[in-house]
Amino acid sequence: MKMTVKNILAEYLTSRGFDGLCHPETECGCGLEDLIGPCEGAQGDCQPAHRIQDPEGDPWYTTAFVDLARRPTKEEVQKYWEKERERRMS
Structure with a gap:
């Protein structure tokens, strides 16, 4: 495997049980296969x-x-969406 920033990052995330990246304010997210791609590169x-x-x-x-x-x-995911629904309705 070629050593690239994308591969290093994907290996790091995988080894710690993560599935990708997410920008917390914009809710933009990407999976391991899309890292450093759809949004013109992972944001800082x-x-x-x-x-x-x-x-x-x-x-x-x-x-x-x-x-x-x-x-x-x-259960945690279900509660997350319930709270998100409430937030969007207010």
Whole structure:
């Protein structure tokens, strides 16, 4: 495997149980296969993220969970979307 920034970053994230990156303010996220790509390169404030499914079943990358080193449970993901729905309705 060629040693590139993308490969080094993907290996680091994978070894710690993450699925990609997420920009916490814009909610822009990318998976390991898309790192340093769709948004013209990872931003300096992107953070390790877990991939969860939104209520429609589409992939979503988030840094919303307190213990990022642990994959969120189904219950935690469900609570996340409930709070997000409430926030958007207010």
